[in-house]
Amino acid sequence: MEATTMWRRLVLLLSCVMLCIGNCGGPLITRLYFLRGGNRIWFVSWLITGGWPLTFILLAAAYAFRRTTQGPTAKLLFIPPKLIVPAAILGALTGLDDYLYSYGLSKLPVSTSALLIISQLAFAAGFAFLLVKQRFTAYSVNAIVLLTMGAGVLATGANTDRPNGESNREYILGFVLTLLAAFMYGFIMPCIELVYKQAKQAITYTLVLEIQLVMGFFAAAFCLIGMLINKDFQAISREANEFEMGKAKYYVVVIWTSILWQCFYVGAAGVICYGSSLLSAVLSAVLRSVTEVLAVVFYAEKFHSEKGICLALSLWGLTSYFYGDFKKSKTKKTNSQNQIPEAQMAQTQSLPI
Numbered sequence: 001m002e003a004t005t006m007w008r009r010l011v012l013l014l015s016c017v018m019l020c021i022g023n024c025g026g027p028l029i030t031r032l033y034f035l036r037g038g039n040r041i042w043f044v045s046w047l048i049t050g051g052w053p054l055t056f057i058l059l060a061a062a063y064a065f066r067r068t069t070q071g072p073t074a075k076l077l078f079i080p081p082k083l084i085v086p087a088a089i090l091g092a093l094t095g096l097d098d099y100l101y102s103y104g105l106s107k108l109p110v111s112t113s114a115l116l117i118i119s120q121l122a123f124a125a126g127f128a129f130l131l132v133k134q135r136f137t138a139y140s141v142n143a144i145v146l147l148t149m150g151a152g153v154l155a156t157g158a159n160t161d162r163p164n165g166e167s168n169r170e171y172i173l174g175f176v177l178t179l180l181a182a183f184m185y186g187f188i189m190p191c192i193e194l195v196y197k198q199a200k201q202a203i204t205y206t207l208v209l210e211i212q213l214v215m216g217f218f219a220a221a222f223c224l225i226g227m228l229i230n231k232d233f234q235a236i237s238r239e240a241n242e243f244e245m246g247k248a249k250y251y252v253v254v255i256w257t258s259i260l261w262q263c264f265y266v267g268a269a270g271v272i273c274y275g276s277s278l279l280s281a282v283l284s285a286v287l288r289s290v291t292e293v294l295a296v297v298f299y300a301e302k303f304h305s306e307k308g309i310c311l312a313l314s315l316w317g318l319t320s321y322f323y324g325d326f327k328k329s330k331t332k333k334t335n336s337q338n339q340i341p342e343a344q345m346a347q348t349q350s351l352p353i
Contacts, residue, residue, distance in 0.1 A: 008274050011205050015270025016283065022264025023287035028294060029257050030102070031110045035299070036244040036253075041106055043232045045098040046223035047254060049091075051262030052216025055209055058266070062206045078201075079210040086195050091215035093188055095222030100181035107166060107174025110295035111303065114288040115150065115310045116178045121317075122148050123186025124281035131190040132197065132276075139324020140278075146317030147285065150310040189280055193272050208273040212266060286318050 030044060038044070066074035079087075105113050122144045129135075162171045195211060196203050227233060243250035271280040289311060296303050 011270055012274040015267045015274070018263040018267030019271055019280070019283055020267075020287055022260050022262070022267055023284055024291050024294060025260040026257070026264050027105065027110050027114060027288075027291050028298065029253060029260060030105055031113075031295070031299065033253050033257060034106045037242055038239060038250075038253075039106070040227075040230070040232045040235060040239060041099065041102050042223055042226035042230045043236065044102040044106075044257070045095065046220055046227055047257045048098040048102065048261040049094060049216050049219035049223065049265065051258035052213060052220055054259070054262050055213045055216065055266060059206065059209050059213070062209070066206075077210065078204060078207040079214070080199060080201070083195055083199060083211065084214055086191075086198070087211050087214040088218045090188055090191055090195065091218030092222045093184065094215055095219035097181050097184040097188065098219060098223060099226065100177045100184065104174045104178030104181060107163075107170050108178060109163065109301040110299065111292040111301045111307060112175075113178050114292040114295065115307060115314065116175070117182050117185075118147055118150065118285045118288050118314050119179065120182035120186040120189075121278075121281045121285045121321075123183045124189050125186075125278055127187050128190040128193070128276070128278050132193050137324045137328060139320045139327070143282075143317035143321035143324075146313045146320065150313035150317070153306055153309045153313065186281065189268070189272060192269065193276065196273060203273055205270065205273065208269050209266070212269040216262075216265065282318065282321055285314065289314055289318075 026048070030048075033044060063074065063076065101113075101117075104116075108116075125140065125144050162168070192211070192215075196208070199207065201207070240247045240250040245253070268280050268284070271283060292307070292311065295301050
């Protein structure tokens with residue numbers, strides 16, 4: 001196996017691990033913030049992408065590696081100037097998506113929010129078809145239909161797990177905004193893949209991290225404006241003093257919220273780079289099912305029949321997608337093994353006896 005192929009697979013594996021950590025840990029610790037007395041939605045939105053400076057650590061490590069192999073001529077930056085504006089726009093959209101998601105999670109149990117976010121696979125598949133010409137199979141279409149049906153079934157049972165003290169209006173608004181967040185992120189993922197293709201240069205992991213850095217900066221800046229308007233900075237100290245778990249643990253929750261969500265974004269960027277936007281959406285959907293179960297275990301959330309049906313449909317849809325992808329890969333491998341390049345045949349026939 002070539003070193004380049006091994007490197008790509010290693011980065012893809014590490015990206016999947018980071019996606020797992022962020023996708024499961026991020027929603028759980030964010031909900032913990034709201035359950036224990038936190039209520040600053042713009043602040044949480046900022047935390048979701050506020051860990052963007054951590055990307056500098058990975059970029060510094062990549063540059064140090066290039067210096068050891070290429071010497072002083074090692075390139076420092078890979079992102080072309082023409083991609084900065086598209087990345088900045090996607091960053092601002094990500095900031096808006098963070099707010100929609102944070103508002104929904106402040107009103108909904110994690111298990112409900114996780115099942116709704118799974119619907120992003122259907123949105124991502126549709127936008128991937130339109131923007132990056134992602135090909136559909138009968139299995140992927142089946143998966144999309146099942147996931148959409150799951151979200152519909154969950155909607156019929158809405159309000160049965162409404163947290164105590166929360167109005168019916170707030171719950172429904174949280175439900176709708178979570179679906180909008182899934183829709184928006186389903187649009188953003190194929191757009192990121194499209195930006196990669198517009199680079200018109202070798203898509204390296206360093207380039208991916210640089211694009212993610214620009215997106216994270218502008219997403220955090222978007223949410224920072226919201227914090228300033230909402231006067232969140234003046235309220236953080238007071239909120240920390242009133243936090244049920246204590247002031248010290250308040251800041252621990254805040255810091256880990258930022259770290260875990262940064263793992264999610266960096267992992268998703270790597271999966272989109274070396275896999276596809278649809279693969280990232282599928283993995284996220286699988287992990288949100290795991291998050292739902294963890295929320296029921298750790299937060300004792302209600303698991304009514306509608307959630308059970310939605311989870312079953314989601315797992316059925318995801319199994320259908322993975323089976324179709326496995327079958328497609330197996331067919332391509334078989335065809336490639338059965339075909340002998342014409343040049344090779346000509347070379348074989350011209351060999352001396």
